Amino acid sequence: VASSEDRVLVEALRAGDERAFMMLVERYGPAMLRLAMMYVSTRAVAEDVVQEAWLGVLKGLDGFQGRSSLRTWIFRILVNTAKTRGQRESRTVPFSSLWSPDTEAEPAVDADRFRPAGDPSPNHWIEGAPASWEGVPEERLLAGETLDRVREAIDALPPNQREVIRLRDVLGWTPAEVREALDITETNQRVLLHRARSKVRHALESYLGEGTAPA
Amino acid sequence: VSTSEDMACRELVELITDYLDGELPEHDRVRLEDHLAKCDGCASYLEQMRATIELTGVLTEDQIPAEGKRELLGVFRTWKEQR
Numbered sequence: 001v002a003s004s005e006d007r008v009l010v011e012a013l014r015a016g017d018e019r020a021f022m023m024l025v026e027r028y029g030p031a032m033l034r035l036a037m038m039y040v041s042t043r044a045v046a047e048d049v050v051q052e053a054w055l056g057v058l059k060g061l062d063g064f065q066g067r068s069s070l071r072t073w074i075f076r077i078l079v080n081t082a083k084t085r086g087q088r089e090s091r092t093v094p095f096s097s098l099w100s101p102d103t104e105a106e107p108a109v110d111a112d113r114f115r116p117a118g119d120p121s122p123n124h125w126i127e128g129a130p131a132s133w134e135g136v137p138e139e140r141l142l143a144g145e146t147l148d149r150v151r152e153a154i155d156a157l158p159p160n161q162r163e164v165i166r167l168r169d170v171l172g173w174t175p176a177e178v179r180e181a182l183d184i185t186e187t188n189q190r191v192l193l194h195r196a197r198s199k200v201r202h203a204l205e206s207y208l209g210e211g212t213a214p215a
Numbered sequence: 216v217s218t219s220e221d222m223a224c225r226e227l228v229e230l231i232t233d234y235l236d237g238e239l240p241e242h243d244r245v246r247l248e249d250h251l252a253k254c255d256g257c258a259s260y261l262e263q264m265r266a267t268i269e270l271t272g273v274l275t276e277d278q279i280p281a282e283g284k285r286e287l288l289g290v291f292r293t294w295k296e297q298r
Contacts, residue, residue, distance in 0.1 A: 021288075021291045022287075022288065025284060026279065029279040029283065030276045030277040030279055031276065033279070047283065054291075055294065059294070107228075107229070108228040109225070111225075114224060114225045123224060124223055125224050125254075125257075129255070129257075129259070129260075130256050130257075130259040131259055132262060133259075133262065133263060133266055141270070142270075146270065147274060151274060154274075165271065166276075169271040169272055170271055170272065170274050172272060175236055190232055194232035197232060197268065197271075198228070200271060201263055201264055204263070204266075204267055204270070
């Protein structure tokens with residue numbers, strides 16, 4: 001549902017406020033471009049899709065009822081525009097599979113970190129269980145280098161996992177917003193997020209664990 | 216996956232996202248929290264996952280190039296004139 005900020009923004013846009021428009025462009029432009037690139041073949045076409053989507057947003061302003069948040073509404077226009085454009089290109093992969101998680105299992109944590117079947121406590125941590133990061137100094141945890149690891153881990157994800165974790169955890173969207181904006185199921189949204197977060201956590205654990213031998 | 220009431224660590228790590236979203240069925244939520252209370256490794260795992268989400272939230276999006284911004288401003292002005 002639209003927030004009061006959303007309503008103020010929509011009013012400003014309707015009144016022709018350029019600054020309100022450019023603020024939205026800066027806020028959502030990068031994510032819109034990346035998403036568009038999932039549906040079309042080149043960056044140039046994706047840039048075109050983003051422009052067309054913004055025009056669609058402006059033309060649709062009078063019809064915005066506030067039943068969804070402004071950003072969800074904007075992204076739904078973007079996704080629809082991208083799909084239409086993508087359909088004109090010869091595609092081999094149907095859009096329906098774009099947001100389906102890979103059917104191959106991707107355990108959150110490597111199997112060899114758990115005790116095997118037949119052990120008195122099967123499937124429990126073997127030595128080297130995750131250790132608290134409480135001892136990691138704040139300045140190391142928040143250092144540019146640590147954030148670089150997070151960024152690298154996200155960049156290395158399959159595109160569908162990457163976009164879902166960016167919407168959820170970088171931009172802070174709710175599960176419902178992501179589901180609506182991308183037109184995906186609740187399950188797919190959660191599985192993609194789960195796999196993405198698990199990998200980022202793993203990358204951080206490896207990095208922060210370096211040089212701090214377990215007690 | 217264990218058939219008993221006790222949750223295994225290996226099951227917990229797969230349920231953590233549902234748990235954090237408040238989407239875990241009540242029965243599993245209780246099992247998960249019982250397990251957390253007695254397993255340091257899993258308590259740390261949850262703490263790490265929360266820190267991971269927090270650190271990801273510190274990242275910023277890329278900037279859009281100035282040229283793209285100019286073009287979009289043009290789109291806006293044209294729309295404004297025509298309405």
